[in-house]
Every structure is written in C-alpha cells, then in structure tokens.
Amino acid sequence: MSKTIGLIDDSKVMRSILRKAILMCNYSVSEFIEADNGVDGFQILTGNRGDLDIAFLDLHMPKMSGLEMLKQLKKEGASSIPIVIVSTSADMQTQKTCMDLGAVGFIRKPFTPQDVGSLMVQIIGKAEAV
Amino acid sequence: MDVKASLLSSIEEVLDKMAFMFFDETEPDEIDIDDFAYITEVSINGVISGVLNILVTESTARNIARNLIGIRDEDELYDDTLKDAMQEFTNLLSGRTMTIINPAGPFDMEIPKLVEHAAPPRNGHATLTINGALDDEPFRVVLQYRETSN
Numbered sequence: 109m110s111k112t113i114g115l116i117d118d119s120k121v122m123r124s125i126l127r128k129a130i131l132m133c134n135y136s137v138s139e140f141i142e143a144d145n146g147v148d149g150f151q152i153l154t155g156n157r158g159d160l161d162i163a164f165l166d167l168h169m170p171k172m173s174g175l176e177m178l179k180q181l182k183k184e185g186a187s188s189i190p191i192v193i194v195s196t197s198a199d200m201q202t203q204k205t206c207m208d209l210g211a212v213g214f215i216r217k218p219f220t221p222q223d224v225g226s227l228m229v230q231i232i233g234k235a236e237a238v
Numbered sequence: 239m240d241v242k243a244s245l246l247s248s249i250e251e252v253l254d255k256m257a258f259m260f261f262d263e264t265e266p267d268e269i270d271i272d273d274f275a276y277i278t279e280v281s282i283n284g285v286i287s288g289v290l291n292i293l294v295t296e297s298t299a300r301n302i303a304r305n306l307i308g309i310r311d312e313d314e315l316y317d318d319t320l321k322d323a324m325q326e327f328t329n330l331l332s333g334r335t336m337t338i339i340n341p342a343g344p345f346d347m348e349i350p351k352l353v354e355h356a357a358p359p360r361n362g363h364a365t366l367t368i369n370g371a372l373d374d375e376p377f378r379v380v381l382q383y384r385e386t387s388n
Contacts, residue, residue, distance in 0.1 A: 121307060121319070121326040125256065128308035196333025199342050216337070218255040218330050 110138035111232065114163030116149030116177075117194065118170055122217075126164055126194070126224065133225030134235040146172025150180060153189055160189045162232050165211070167195040167202070178209035190231045194219075239339060241286065242366055245381055248335040249368065256330060257305040259372050266369045269376040275299065276321075278328040279353045282336060284345025288363050288383035290332050291356040294324070298375045302327050325350040331379070356380055 113130060115123045123142055130137060141160065143149035146169045153163060167174035174193060181191075192213040193206045203214050213227045225235075246263070253259045275296040281289050294302065300315060303323035309315055328350035336345040359365065363382040370377045 119322065119326050119329070121303075121322045124307040125326075196330065196337065196347075197344065199337075199344050201342075202344065218252045218334060220255050 110136045111161040112139050112141065112159050113137055114149075114152050114160045114165075114189070115140055115142045116146070116152065116163060116169070116174075117166035118144050118168075119166070120144065122166065122194070129219070129221035129224040130228070132221040133228065135228065136235070145170045146174065146177050150177050153177070153181060153191075154184070162190045162192065162228065164192050164194050164215075167193060167197060167206075175205065175209070178206060178211060182210050192227060192231070239285070239385065241339060241364075241381070241383060242368070244338040245335050245366060245368060245379065247338055248331055249370070249379060252327070252330045252334055253372070257302050257327070259301065259305060261370050261372060261377065263368065263370045264376075266367065269369050269378060273376050274378070276324055277353050277356055278324050278350050279357060280328050280332045280350040281348040282332055282345065282383075283347070283386070284336050285340040285343050285386060286336075286383040287386050288360065288381060289357045290328070290335070290382075291353075291378075291380045292324075292328050292331065293356065293376075293378040293380070294372075295375045295377075298372050298377060299324055301373065321352055324352065335381075357382060 115126050117123050127140055141152050143152050150172060165174045190212045192215060193211045194215045196217045212231055215223055250261050253261050273295050274293040276294050276299045278292045279289060299320055303315055303320045306323050332347055360382050363384045366381045368379045
C-alpha cells in the first residue's frame with residue numbers, strides 16, 4: 109500500500125535527501141507532503157491527521173521549532189502520526205525530550221538511506237514488493 | 239579533546255554517507271587558493287566556539303550537490319540548488335564535528351552562508367586547516383576555534 113509521508117524541514121536540500129532515501133528503500137509513496145517551516149508543518153500534521161503514515165521533522169526551523177511543534181501537538185492531543193526527528197543534535201537530553209513529547213524515532217544527520225529504511229520498517233513496516 | 243581528529247572523522251563520514259565521495263588528506267602546497275569557487279561559513283558555539291569555512295572548486299560543489307540530492311549528470315543543476323546544497327553540506331559537517339567532539343553536549347550553529355572570503359584570523363582562536371582532495375579536486379576546511387566552559 110502506498111504511503112503518504114510528511115517532510116517538515118526548512119532545507120529544500122534535506123527534504124530532497126529524505127525523499128531520495130525513502131524511495132531508495134523501495135517504499136511506494138503516493139505523496140510527499142512538505143513544509144519549510146514549523147507553522148506550515150503544524151498545519152500539515154493536524155490537517156492531514158488521518159492521511160499521513162509517517163512524518164519526518166527537523167528540530168531547527170523558522171517560525172516554530174520542531175520542539176515547539178511537538179509540545180503543541182501533545183497539548184492538543186494531535187500526536188497520532190508517527191513522527192521521526194531528523195537532526196544534527198544528538199545529545200541524549202534532546203532525544204529524551206523529543207520522545208517524551210511523542211516522537212517515535214530519531215535520525216541523526218548524517219544518515220544513510222539504510223538508516224532511514226531501518227527506522228521506517230520498525231515504525232510502519234516493511235516496504236511492499238511492487 | 240582532539241579537534242583535528244574529530245573534524246577529519248566528520249569530513250570522512252559526511253562525504254561517505256551523504257555524498258558518496260571519498261576524502262584524501264593532502265599537503266597544503268598541493269593546493270592553489272585560486273582553484274576554489276565556493277566558500278561557505280558557519281559559526282558554532284558549544285564545547286568549542288568559532289567559525290568554520292569550507293572551500294571547494296566549482297566541480298566539487300556540483301558533485302556534492304548532485305550526490306546529496308540525487309540529480310543525474312544529464313539533469314540541470316540550478317545555481318540556487320547548488321548553493322542550498324553547499325549550505326546543507328556545511329550544516330551537516332559542522333554539526334557532526336560538534337557531536338563527535340562532545341557527544342552528550344548541546345550546541346548552537348548559525349545558518350551556514352556562502353561568502354566571498356574565508357574568515358580572517360580571530361584573536362585568541364586556534365586555527366586548524368585540513369587540506370585534501372575529492373576526486374583529484376582540491377578541498378579545504380578551516381576551523382578557527384577556542385575551547386569554552388560549556
């Protein structure tokens with residue numbers, strides 16, 4: 109079954125890298141829904157709640173940071189979408205804070221397509237053979 | 239704290255994992271500063287603070303951008319995309335360096351930018367220069383830093 113995937117990162121290049129990594133892992137994707145700032149990302153996560161299979165979220169973004177977004181999602185009870193944090197910050201405290209706020213995974217930059225694929229298998233299951 | 243080893247490890251890891259390129263360290267006299275077409279800069283603040291510059295040739299910048307994003311050789315690479323890719327590459331390299339130096343510690347970085355010249359020498363900062371080659375093209379990373387109490 110095709111997946112709908114949210115990519116929330118202010119870097120257009122990083123969104124391209126994530127798209128490439130996900131497709132290299134053989135996931136069939138019906139749509140990538142993207143945002144380049146936290147406010148638009150929040151709209152995507154709350155407005156498409158039933159449609160998104162997984163979302164990748166940067167921590168450092170303009171308008172609303174990834175951490176602020178997680179806090180807001182938890183406060184509003186809108187955290188049903190599996191959210192994976194993608195960040196260069198890898199300290200344990202940051203990871204714990206993100207997990208406590210509802211994130212289900214953490215990918216540290218730099219990453220390989222295999223890193224992304226392994227985490228996706230854990231969270232939404234294996235890519236189905238086309 | 240071995241900053242040079244951390245920076246070298248970061249360069250190798252980011253290039254290998256994200257750009258599928260391999261770095262060879264070379265001697266400085268093998269490099270002509272005029273060969274560099276793009277210079278990026280980012281300020282860092284954590285267990286060390288300072289500024290990092292990355293200097294690359296036109297060809298290397300294009301290869302890094304194409305490999306990062308996954309653009310084929312026959313597809314057009316726009317200038318804006320190339321510049322964005324170099325900024326993201328700088329973000330990856332500086333961020334990874336900071337986490338290797340101090341895995342448990344938080345740090346801040348400014349948004350990387352493209353500049354005309356590498357940062358001038360800073361008072362009270364050590365200067366670490368890594369020279370190398372990527373596919374036989376010159377490549378240089380300069381880190382000016384001082385240890386902080388963070």
